[in-house]
Amino acid sequence: MDDERLRPSERLRRTRDFQRVLQQGVKLVTPLFVLYVLPSAEPRSRLGIAVSRRVGKAVVRNRAKRLVREVFRRHKSLLPWPCDVVVIVRQAAVQASYRDYVRQYQTALARYRRGQDKQREERKSEASLSCRPLPPGSTGRGDRL
């Protein structure tokens, strides 16, 4: 998975998709942005970005989106399986550099993987279930708490 491209099919474009990820995904808060991660049935991970007008002017918002897109594109291997990811950029990200973005993204996804591994082990001990590491939406909703 050393693919560093970002095709149109790897982007979230529908309001429905955004709503689903925001409601059912795992929320990961960092100083620069808020990540929502939800495992997906699609062959590839998809990215959606939201930047509020309160963050800054058009130039500032566009730059934030580009940096987030770059981080996602360069670090796809951090996701253990295909996921839909929504990134909500916070105001503190205005002054941050590309390196800051990378650092925050890495730590956030490390936290995500640790949480998922723990869940999987619990589930394995309860009952030997499917080998496919693709949790359905119902467990995803439970992950938020």
Place this chain on the structure above:
RNA sequence: AAAGGAGGCCAGAUGAUCGCUCCUCGCUUUAGGCGAGGGGAGGAAAGUCCGGGCUCCACAGAGCAGGGUGCUGGAUAACGUCCAGUGGGGGUGACCCCAAGGAAAGUGCCACAGAAAACAGACCGCCGGGUCGGCGCGGAGAACGGCAAGCCGCUCCGCUUCCCCACCCGGUAAGGGUGAAACGGUGCGGUAAGAGCGCACCAGUCCCGAUGGUGACAUCGGGAGCUCGGCAAACCCCACCCGGAGCAAGACCAAAUAGGGAGGCGUUCCCGCUUCCGUGGGAGGAAGUGGGAUAAGGGUUGCUCGCCCGAGGCCUCCGGGUUGGUCGCUAGAGGCACGCGGCAACGCGUGUCCCAGAGGAAUGAUCAUCGCCGCCCGCCUGCGGGCGGAACAGAACCCGGCUUACGGCCUGCUUUGCCC
């Protein structure tokens, strides 16, 4: 050198790696993918303050209302923009600024202060005249008071030329603390006092004429004592302009809901054709279809008229579905160069170039080198090394302006200071 003021230009460059998007070509193909080549933010892309193009609105027609503009001439597709001028104003100057029609069409407002704030009027003042006036003067009286017969206060009568005080009548606007603004200014004459009442000069206004200019206007001459305050970014008047909406305009394709519920209004007439019924043939009737006139109602984004649409139709409310794709979408009032016309804005001609088209929304990230600026160190005063910095800001249908934000460079200009 320092301040100032005008105009123009640029918006770091090159390369590598990893990406995004569009176009062309080729291969492959189920959407799609791969390869090659090429294009990919701005001077303001911004604010949305104006003006157009373009598209649609069963036509855009008239009047009213509403909005806008406001010296002149030109430029332009158009403008509230630009250019050239006129008239004002500011600055020592280079230069800059001005919503700059009408206040002798009308209405309204001008706080406080002040006599008075707008066809003038008259508080003080000045002047003239008047009075059972006061005051003054003269005479008389004796009741009352002071008191040494007299005299004074007092009472009555008469006079009053002048001066002073009060009041009344009239003249006048020279002077008057005020105020943002006070009914032309100065001087002389004149007068009871005064006043454009008269005269001289000056300032302004209006009228007439001449000359120059397309014109705004300028200059000159003559006349009228005409002196008529300001505010129309107060209402308003005059002249000119404005149909409405906006690319989410609009066109097509696909999908979905299923002709959903409640209330109200109207459910008419004429003509042609076809079929059927009827009949001796007709008249007539029913259904379908095409056209016309209307009704209810609607459109004409404020109102009125007018116009237009309009027969299982229209209006209002509630409920439900879709909220995907393609086109519009970038070749244009286009850029650049040269020539010509014009003071200029700009126009014309020729040649040449094709120069962003996204759609949860592309144009990016990292690194290196060079160039620029600042600081520090070495130091042969030119170079080397290190660190840091590089503004405002991101196309969303397209143009022309305006305004606002902002880094730097260049050109010639003005004033002041110093040196030669």
Place this chain on the structure above:
RNA sequence: GCCCCCGUAGCUCAGCCCGGAUAGAGCAACGGCCUCCGGAGCCGUGGGUCGGACGUUCAAAUCGUCUCGGGGGUA
């Protein structure tokens, strides 16, 4: 894209249409009275670039233009 509203004391608002000089009201703040103390009540006090700039006017919170910030409607 189109359209609208707001900005005045620490806070919530008047005043603006139709200009006139001390810009008001309530709450809050501060001081005093009252009370053993506090609250409530009563009396008093301070606090304003009227979002900013330019203009019109004798005079601007008010009128005009530009601008900044905040909020909303609509397809």
